[in-house]
Structure formats: C-alpha cells, structure tokens
Amino acid sequence: MIHEILPVGPLQCNFSVIGDEATREAMVIDPGDDIEDVLSLIAKHNLQVKQIIITHAHIDHVGGAMKLRAATGAPILLNQNDYALLRMLDVQAAWLGMSDPGKVEIDLSIGQADTVQAGSLAAEVIHTPGHTEGSVCLYFPLEKKLIAGDTLFAGSIGRTDLPGGSLDKIIRSLHEKLMALPDDTLVVPGHGPLTSIGEERETNPFLQRR
Numbered sequence: 001m002i003h004e005i006l007p008v009g010p011l012q013c014n015f016s017v018i019g020d021e022a023t024r025e026a027m028v029i030d031p032g033d034d035i036e037d038v039l040s041l042i043a044k045h046n047l048q049v050k051q052i053i054i055t056h057a058h059i060d061h062v063g064g065a066m067k068l069r070a071a072t073g074a075p076i077l078l079n080q081n082d083y084a085l086l087r088m089l090d091v092q093a094a095w096l097g098m099s100d101p102g103k104v105e106i107d108l109s110i111g112q113a114d115t116v117q118a119g120s121l122a123a124e125v126i127h128t129p130g131h132t133e134g135s136v137c138l139y140f141p142l143e144k145k146l147i148a149g150d151t152l153f154a155g156s157i158g159r160t161d162l163p164g165g166s167l168d169k170i171i172r173s174l175h176e177k178l179m180a181l182p183d184d185t186l187v188v189p190g191h192g193p194l195t196s197i198g199e200e201r202e203t204n205p206f207l208q209r210r
C-alpha cells in the first residue's frame with residue numbers, strides 16, 4: 001500500500017493519498033486545499049485517482065475537492081447527512097476568514113458498512129456522527145489503519161460546538177464504533193500526529209469509561 005499524508009491549507013488538514021502498488025489505482029481523502037501539491041504527490045507515485053472521499057463537510061477538508069475532481073475525473077463521496085453543511089461553505093469561509101471555494105457537488109453518498117475500493121485496497125466506511133452529523137471514518141481491516149477525520153485525535157476528540165455537532169453522539173460513536181477496533185490499529189486523524197486505537201483507549205481523557 002502506498003500511503004502519503006500531506007497537511008494542507010491554513011488549518012493543516014491531513015490529506016491522504018492511498019494507492020495500490022500493483023494497479024496504481026488510488027483513493028484520496030480530504031483534499032482541503034493546496035491542490036497543486038496534492039497533484040504533484042499523486043503524479044510522483046504515478047497514481048490514477050478513482051475516489052475522492054470527504055470525511056465531513058468542513059471547509060478545511062472539502063475546499064479543494066472540485067479542483068481535484070476537475071483534474072482527475074474521480075467522483076466525490078460524502079455522507080448525505082453533511083449535505084446541509086456543504087451548502088454553507090460560504091458561511092464557514094466567513095467564520096475562518098478564508099475565501100469561499102464555491103459550490104461542491106457530491107457524486108455519491110457513503111454510509112455505514114459501505115466499502116470504498118481502489119485496486120485491491122478496500123476500506124470500510126464507519127459512520128461516526130458527533131463532530132458533524134455526516135462524519136465518517138475509513139477503516140482498512142487488512143492494513144489495520146483508520147482514517148479518522150475530525151472524530152478522533154491523538155489525546156483529544158473533534159469539537160462539537162459547531163452547527164450539527166453533538167457531544168453525546170461523538171462519545172457514542174467513539175465507544176461503540178472506534179473503540180471496537182483492534183488496539184494495534186494505526187489512526188490517522190484529520191489534524192495533527194498519528195496515534196493508535198490502543199494508545200487512545202489507554203490515555204485519551206475523552207475515552208475513559210464513565
């Protein structure tokens with residue numbers, strides 16, 4: 001598996017490109033910004049992008065999706081519960097003092113238990129509402145790797161004070177879905193350093209059983 005992580009944009013969202021070494025087919029996750037750099041990375045590995053997956057509809061994760069779709073022809077996938085947030089990208093841009101990326105069109109909704117594929121690589125979609133209603137994580141069972149979006153961070157969890165956020169829901173998503181994964185699962189959060197399910201189960205203050 002080819003996997004490169006590139007922090008993009010002013011909020012340094014962790015963009016991922018995940019490719020099959022044999023077929024050179026790839027999926028990319030959260031192309032928030034810096035699409036020139038993203039395209040260089042894809043070209044460096046000689047990959048063909050098959051899916052553009054958005055973990056949730058915050059501007060720092062989805063802002064560059066249309067540019068990347070135009071450059072690659074790949075469809076954009078997002079859970080339908082975040083379509084309302086996606087229609088507020090101009091409002092989100094104003095909150096953050098960023099420029100409005102314009103309208104983003106979704107080609108397909110992805111939800112719990114769906115599978116996303118590129119070449120021989122397959123990821124299970126886990127619906128983890130809380131940070132937003134439509135937040136999803138991607139789990140690669142063979143590689144024991146989780147792309148967590150803004151649901152789980154090293155030592156913290158996603159904020160729930162923005163529209164569509166719910167602390168009760170994110171805690172339930174974390175305990176019922178992410179903590180069900182094996183301890184040696186590598187976690188790639190939406191921002192900041194990598195971690196593992198075991199490390200977070202033991203030390204994350206939000207995950208201690210109450």
Ligand SMILES: [Zn+2]
Binds near residue numbers: 056058131150
């Ligand atoms: Zn977010």
